[in-house]
Amino acid sequence: MTTAQNLSRPTGDSPWKVFWHSLIHMPWTWRIMFGYLAFMLFLPVAAMLTKSLSIGPAEFWRIATTPLALSTYDVTFTTSLIAALIDGVFGVLIAWVLVRYTFPLKKLIDASIDLPFALPTAVAGLTLATVYSENGWIGSLFAPFGVKIAFTRLGVGIAMMFISLPFVVRTVQPVLMQMERETEEAAWSLGASSWQTFWRVLLPPLFPAILTGVALGFSRAVGEFGSTVIISSNTPFKDLIAPILIFQRLEQYDYAGATVIGMVLLILSLLMLLLINFIQAWGKRYD
Amino acid sequence: MTDNLIGSSLQTAELTPRNKPVTQANWVSVVFIAIALVFLAFILYIPAINVFYQAFSKGFEPFLHNLSEPNFQSAVRMTLGLAAIAVPLNTIFGLCAAWALANKRFRGRTLLLSIIDLPFAISPVVAGLMIMLLYGRQGWFGEWLSEHNIKIVFAFPAMMLATAFVSMPFVAREVIPVLEEEGVEQEEAAYTLGATPWQTFWRITVPNIRWGLLYGVLLTNARAMGEFGAVSVVSGNVTGQTQSLPLFVEEAYKNYDTEAAYSAAVLLALLAVVTLVLKEILERRTGGHLKKSH
Numbered sequence: 001m002t003t004a005q006n007l008s009r010p011t012g013d014s015p016w017k018v019f020w021h022s023l024i025h026m027p028w029t030w031r032i033m034f035g036y037l038a039f040m041l042f043l044p045v046a047a048m049l050t051k052s053l054s055i056g057p058a059e060f061w062r063i064a065t066t067p068l069a070l071s072t073y074d075v076t077f078t079t080s081l082i083a084a085l086i087d088g089v090f091g092v093l094i095a096w097v098l099v100r101y102t103f104p105l106k107k108l109i110d111a112s113i114d115l116p117f118a119l120p121t122a123v124a125g126l127t128l129a130t131v132y133s134e135n136g137w138i139g140s141l142f143a144p145f146g147v148k149i150a151f152t153r154l155g156v157g158i159a160m161m162f163i164s165l166p167f168v169v170r171t172v173q174p175v176l177m178q179m180e181r182e183t184e185e186a187a188w189s190l191g192a193s194s195w196q197t198f199w200r201v202l203l204p205p206l207f208p209a210i211l212t213g214v215a216l217g218f219s220r221a222v223g224e225f226g227s228t229v230i231i232s233s234n235t236p237f238k239d240l241i242a243p244i245l246i247f248q249r250l251e252q253y254d255y256a257g258a259t260v261i262g263m264v265l266l267i268l269s270l271l272m273l274l275l276i277n278f279i280q281a282w283g284k285r286y287d
Numbered sequence: 288m289t290d291n292l293i294g295s296s297l298q299t300a301e302l303t304p305r306n307k308p309v310t311q312a313n314w315v316s317v318v319f320i321a322i323a324l325v326f327l328a329f330i331l332y333i334p335a336i337n338v339f340y341q342a343f344s345k346g347f348e349p350f351l352h353n354l355s356e357p358n359f360q361s362a363v364r365m366t367l368g369l370a371a372i373a374v375p376l377n378t379i380f381g382l383c384a385a386w387a388l389a390n391k392r393f394r395g396r397t398l399l400l401s402i403i404d405l406p407f408a409i410s411p412v413v414a415g416l417m418i419m420l421l422y423g424r425q426g427w428f429g430e431w432l433s434e435h436n437i438k439i440v441f442a443f444p445a446m447m448l449a450t451a452f453v454s455m456p457f458v459a460r461e462v463i464p465v466l467e468e469e470g471v472e473q474e475e476a477a478y479t480l481g482a483t484p485w486q487t488f489w490r491i492t493v494p495n496i497r498w499g500l501l502y503g504v505l506l507t508n509a510r511a512m513g514e515f516g517a518v519s520v521v522s523g524n525v526t527g528q529t530q531s532l533p534l535f536v537e538e539a540y541k542n543y544d545t546e547a548a549y550s551a552a553v554l555l556a557l558l559a560v561v562t563l564v565l566k567e568i569l570e571r572r573t574g575g576h577l578k579k580s581h
Contacts, residue, residue: 223410
C-alpha cells in the first residue's frame with residue numbers, strides 16, 4: 001500500500017495532468033516535507049547556482065584559478081586526503097580492537113569515538129590549538145625537534161584527523177561485527193600466515209567499508225571550518241584552506257569570489273557523494 | 288554443512304599442540320590495543336581533558352566570574368534560542384519526511400533520501416554563503432527586505448536558518464530505519480479497526496518510534512547548539528548581540544582571553560558529554576538497533 005498507489009491516478013492523461021493531480025492530492029506530510037525542503041534547501045541552492053551562472057564562464061574560470069584559489073585547493077584537498085588516509089589506517093585498527101578484543105574500559109572507549117561528532121568544532125579547534133602549540137602538552141614534545149604543529153598545515157591536518165576519525169571507525173565497525181570469525185580461523189587452520197589471512201581473507205570484504213569511511217571523512221574534512229580556522233594561522237599560500245578563503249571573501253563583500261570557490265567545494269562534495277554511493281553499491285556484492 | 292566441517296576441524300586444531308595462533312594473537316592484541324589507545328590519546332583524550340583542565344586549573348572562581356559576564360550570558364541565551372526554534376522545526380520536518388518515505392516504494396525515493404542528506408555533504412561555510420546570497424544586501428530578497436526594514440542577515444533569523452540547515456537530516460535519518468523495521472501491520476490493523484489517522488499516529492506510531500525520535504532530536508540539538516561555520520558566516524559576530532556560544536569561544540580566544548574562551552568551551556564540552564551519555568543509554572535501550580554512525 002504505497003501513497004503513490006493510493007492516489008487514484010487518471011490513466012491515459014497527459015503527464016502534466018498527472019503531475020498536477022498528484023500535486024493537488026498530495027498528503028499533508030508530503031506538503032510539509034517539500035515545503036520545508038524548498039524553502040530551506042532548494043531555494044538557497046538555486047540562489048547559489050544563479051549567482052554563479054550570472055558571473056559567466058570566463059570570469060568564473062578566472063576567479064576559480066587565481067594562484068591564491070589554487071593554493072587553497074591544494075592545501076585543503078591534499079591535507080584532507082592525508083588526514084583521511086591516516087584515519088583510515090588507525091580507524092580500522094581501532095574498529096578491530098573494539099570488535100575483537102576485550103580489555104578494561106572498552107565500552108567507555110567505544111562510546112568516546114563519537115566525541116568529534118558531539119563536541120562543537122570551535123571547542124575542538126580551541127583545545128587542539130592549545131595542546132599542539134609550542135608550549136602545549138603535546139606540542140612541547142615536538143618543539144625541541146623544530147616541529148611546529150599548531151598554526152601550521154600540520155595543525156590543520158590534526159584538526160581534520162580529529163573531525164573525520166569517527167566516520168572511519170563507525171563505518172568499518174558494523175561490517176567487522178558481521179564478519180564470521182570462522183572464515184579467518186579456517187584460513188589459519190589451512191596454514192595461511194597471519195599476513196596472508198589479513199590480505200586475502202579479512203581485507204577484501206572490509207575494503208568497501210574502509211573506502212566509504214575514508215571518503216566520508218575526506219568530504220567532512222574538506223568542508224571543515226570551525227576547528228581549522230582556530231588552529232590555522234590562515235597565512236595565504238601556507239595554511240589557508242578553501243572554506244576560510246570563502247569566509248574572507250564574504251567579509252570583503254566579494255560575493256562573486258565567495259560563490260565561485262563555494263561552487264568548487266559544492267561540486268566536489270556532490271562528486272564525493274556519488275563516489276560513496278558507487279562504493280556502497282559495489283560493496284553489496286558481498287551480501 | 289561447511290560450518291560444521293570448519294567447526295570440527297577447529298576443535299581438533301585447538302587440541303593439537305599446534306596452537307601457535309592463539310599465543311601469537313595474545314601478544315599481537317596487546318600491541319594493537321596499545322597503538323589504538325596511544326593514537327586516541329593524542330587525537331581525542333588529551334585534547335578533551337585539556338578543556339576541563341584549562342577551565343578549572345585556577346579553581347572554580349574564574350569560571351564562575353566568567354559565567355556572570357553579560358556578553359557570555361547573551362551568547363548562552365542566543366545558543367538556547369537558536370536551538371529552541373531550529374530543533375522543533377527540524378523535528379516536524381524529519382517526522383513528516385520519515386512518514387512520507389518509510390515503507391514506501393516509488394520512483395525517485397532514493398533520490399529524495401539523498402536530497403534530505405545533502406546538508407551533511409555541504410560545507411557549513413557554503414551553507415552560510417547560500418543564505419547570504421538569498422537574504423544578504425546583494426541577495427535575491429535583499430532589496431525587498433531592506434525596503435520593508437526586515438533584518439535577516441547579521442541577525443537572529445539568518446543564524447536560525449543556518450542552524451536549521453546544518454542540522455536538518457538527523458531526525459529523518461534516525462526515524463526512517465525504525466519505521467521500516469516496525470513495518471505497517473500495526474497501523475493497518477488500527478485503520479481497519481476504525482482508528483483515525485491522528486489516533487493511529489499518537490497511539491501506534493509515536494510509541495513505536497519514540498527512542499529513534501529522541502535519538503534524532505538529541506543529535507539535532509547537539510549540532511544546533513555547537514554549529515560554528517554556517518552561523519559565523521551569517522551572524523556578523525557582534526559581541527553581546529549576534530554571538531552564539533561557539534562564536535564567543537573563538538572571539539575570546541582571538542582576543543587572548545583564553546580564560547573566558549575555556550569557560551564557554553567547558554559548557555559546550557559538557558553538552559557533548561551529556562549527549563554521548565544519553566546516546567549510549569538510547570542505544571542500550573533499543574538493543575543496538577539505532578545506527579551507530581551518522
